[in-house]
Amino acid sequence: MRRMFGMRVLIFILGIALVVWILIRLARGSSIAKKPDxxxxxxxxxxxxxxxxxxxxxxxxxxxxxxxxxxxxxxx
Ligand SMILES: [Zn+2]
Structure with a gap:
């Protein structure tokens, strides 16, 4: 049971890291997209x-x- 809990925490942390990474990419993408006009x-x-x-x-x-x-x- 403990092992399963550890896996869930790991997946949860990875999920948050992925969301943060996507948000950073989106923020950078929008700032770059505005310049070439x-x-x-x-x-x-x-x-x-x-x-x-x-x-x-x-x-x-x-x-x-x-x-x-x-x-x-x-x-x-
Ligand atoms: Zn020509």
């Missing part, structure tokens, strides 16, 4: 192939954006 706004679409590229890395030609100088030259 600004980066998504800075994505521009390549006029040639349609690939989304960060504005800083994209090549601009007038009002158009391109993922590479190759696509900029091909799209005329």
């Amino acid at each position: 600004k980066q998504v706004d800075d994505m521009v679409r390549c006029k040639h192939c349609g690939v989304y590229t960060p504005r800083q890395q994209a090549l601009q030609k007038g009002e158009r954006y391109y993922c590479s100088d190759k696509h900029r030259d091909q799209d005329r």
Whole structure:
């Protein structure tokens, strides 16, 4: 009987540890998920192939954006 009680306590502690771990993961996940919103706004679409590229890395030609100088030259 004592052995069974010990097992229950162990499972109970493991259960609490699991819940705490899940809560920590959820808390971290929600804080990370809020940040990338600004980066998504800075994505521009390549006029040639349609690939989304960060504005800083994209090549601009007038009002158009391109993922590479190759696509900029091909799209005329
Ligand atoms: Zn492209």
